[in-house]
Amino acid sequence: MPSLSDPIRAGALSAPNRIWMAPLTRGRATREHVPEPIMAQYYAQRAGAGVIISEATGVSQQGLGWPYAPGLWTDEQTEAWKPATEAVHKAGGLIVAQLWHMGRIVHPSFNNGAAPVSSSNIPAPGQTHTYDGKQDYTVPRSLPLEEIPALIEDYRIAARNAIRAGFDGVQIHAANGYLIDQFLRDSDNHRTDIYGGSIENRIRLLLEVTKAVTEIVGADRTGVRLSPNGLIQGTNDSNPQALFTAAAKGLDELGIAFLELREPDFNGTFGKADVAPIAPHIRKVFRGVLVLNADYDGEKGQKELDGGVADVIAFGRTFLANPDLVHKIQNKLPLNKDDALTWYSRGPKGYIDYPTADAATAEI
Template identity: 40%
Template sequence: MAHLFTPKQVGAFVLSHRIVLAPMTRLRTILPDEIPSPMMADFYGQRASEGGLVLIEGVSISKVARSYIGAASFFHDGQIEGWKAIADAVHAKGGYAFMQLIHGGRQSHVEMTGGVDPVAPSVVPFEGVALTKDGFVPVSPHRALCLEEIPGIIEEFRVAAQRAKDAGFDGVELHGANGYLVDQFIQDGTNTRTDAYGGPIENRVRFLREAVEALISVFGADRVGVRISPSGEWGGISDSDPEATFSHVAQVLDSYRIAYMHVIEPRIKGDDTLHEGHPPVAVKYLRRYFSGPIIAAGGFDGDSAEAVVASGDADLVAFGRYFSSNPDLPYRLKHKLPLTPYVRAAFWGGTERHYSDFPAYDATPKE
């Protein structure tokens, strides 16, 4: 584990180790106003560590941007104190907290959007699901964004970033992955526009560029990260040439000198492993196009994380499932201690049980 436990400069911060808490949608806000709950502060505080990076679950930037009832959002003043408590909990352990900002785009339902149709770059048939009070239901029909509407969404990203900054967060991550709105613009399977936001890849990344620039205007480039999912399958996403598309995306992101690029390996779809034992492929081909820190995510254990960092293809590794049940995951990996199994049934909503009640490793000898 020598490579995982060496310091690394990531944007404005020097991290003491390379193990990152991945952003996970856990549906633990207080309804109906989606107030960040005390158990969320407990969860993140438990998983923070001295000099470690904590990425906070996808936070919707507006009512229309929401996809899942109970998921995190930050677009009204009643949410401020709850988010401050989470940032404070991470800082109390000496960690750094980045808030991931998301717009769900077509992955939504009218019950989540306030009664209006979900939006997307283009109208393309889609059989996804959203989560409402009735559980997982088929998404509502979506409509294509008009050109004049796009600046308003970019402004919502900027305002959400400012809210995150005011609440004490150290930076933000743009969710450009998993078939949500930014990803829908990037990939040609979901973007069939013929205006300045569609067609060649240079146009399809325009929305990404503008969103990144909006976040940078608040935090500066060295406190902004971007998550992408080349060849990812979540959200019915697709591209005719993903390697060419995401090589270009990596070059675009490199030009901004952002804090990091966060890459989900295609062997993972959401919280499921599609291709067990499949070696990392996305970070390997993207490394030559992005000169800054790369966070690899998706299906790693301690040994494979050490290997991908040692290879130079990635600089850090984000863990979701194993971090969900092991609040002291960096300590356990460093000392090769047993890992507590995660509880899949508790991933999508619930109480403190199997969420914030997992204990740290107990080294006390058992009698």
Template identity: 50%
Template sequence: MSQDASPLFQPFTLGDLVLPNRIVMAPLTRNRATPGTVAANALTAAYYKQRAAAGLIISEGTQVSPQGQGYLNTPGLYSPEQIAGWKTVTDTLHAAGGRIFAQIWHVGRVSHSSLLNGGVPVAPSAIPAKTKTYVADGFADVTPPRALETAEIPGVVAEYAQAAANALKAGFDGVEIHGANGYLIDQFLKDGANQRTDGYGGSPENRVRFGLEVVDAILKVFPKTRLGIRLSPVSPANDTVTSDPAQVFGLFVSELSKRGIAFIHVIEGATGGPRDNVAFDWAAIRKAFSGAYIANNGYTRDLAIDAVSAGRADLVAFGRPFIANPDLVERLRTGAPLNELDRATLYGGGEKGYTDYPTLDAA
């Protein structure tokens, strides 16, 4: 079989959506939403349109509420202006033949008071994260959080459900819940960030409760065939770790499988770092889930072809390679060299480093 005939480049049915290939554009925070309204805009639409050949695009993290924002000029999905902004993006992308899921996001303790009108971030427990966020003056230490009151939690769950309903209004093909990388759901899952003594802390059964309540609330307003979740069982991203990843994530994935959602999107290893930072049985997680498995973290062309051909993954997500290579699918298909990433333009700014990377046909 030629590399070009690899299953990586063949169609795949995800839930009830037929994808032309198994290459996923991972969510990538770029901090270019319109200041003030933090809405997606015409430049956002141009960026995603350039990458329409991906089998599936998962949008940049999109906060479910003002309290859920953790970085400067990241988009939301809770106001009419934001819904309209994203509708421009989805209409533009669909006209170009693409498919896009909204990644809905609450950062929890990974935020800064300057982004919260002087307020304090919320978290499962009042444990500061040893990490930084991006604010008007550049990168800064996060603001220490306060613990969510038990009575507040249903309101936060409802914000996720409303954001999912808004994603439908905005024309998205589906939703990915951000449950990874040390943000709110991941904070509840991992005992390094969750020291609660109520029904949301302690045992694995208690720590998975918040995430499952989010999923269940969304499923009341949203089709399960168009819903997935991103997970990072052993990533220490944003200073969020756990003593029992196999137990808590084994349980969580098993419960997700019972609900029949379309996919789990799994960061294997440390986010953007070593794939073997902690010993973990990825095959067990895949086996525990009845839907599609999207593999992520450090995949090259050859690794992706091998993983899909061997059945270790159904789809493979690529992150930063998609930033510098809007035509990444074609480059992977043909084995063409990749453009070099301009790291100075990753966050904030305008067209430079966003919509001006060359394609093969422009070279």
């Protein structure tokens, strides 16, 4: 069986190892969602990853409701991403852009008071982050049929901009209770039209968006992220195995390069599973590169490869705190602990100042 250190080809992407960087929202763009120069240094530091999946990046103002998160719908945003992609490439790495529409998770304050959109008019539970602190989620507007073509076009534009910005490909964020996930799962999707009811109807938007993106960047440069096995941000499904196996089969037929699954176990750090992982069932129908994510360390990740379910492991918070994570895993070196207070803060602290193993040794 392959090791985490072995190379792998995912469509057009020739990754030097199977230790990939999971998408990590960091909030270091401007209030206008334009990437800041400091982001180039952050991503270049982590270019040792087999592939970097960028932080979630908005496809439109309507779909972006996280303070200081970047976008890819304007020329200014596109140009501002170029230093980051160039820095990663100069350091020998690969980076794909994760395309994001948050759906009902967007607070109206991000959109001049307009209600967010979702599959149905069911609000998320709890509160969301805004520029004015935490505020209650609001009732979303059920996205009408006549607006869906424009939504799909937003993904096309963002995908085209990603390639213009120098990204090596894109990943469609269809997980974690955001817009596409709100269409996928029956806890939120109460529609009675062609996007609701049956599993075939509920996976329709996912497949239409994915097909549109592949027409822009190529299926061999397209990935998707799903989160099959648990409640997240109020979103869940009554039959996740059937739903996500069907979704994976449809994605396989589109020929995408890779599929990432965020699947915590029953004691997950962020989100706890309420069913066993669905990855083994997805593996039977998806022939592309299958990436697993959630609370992995090197040893646990290698076991997944040994078991034949995963081809790649994506690491999140460990990459946040360890820019040289690949080196540390390969050499079984101790890891830095991440500082949760700086996950979404502004500036360099907890962002570009985590020491590498070489730097720590030099200080001894």
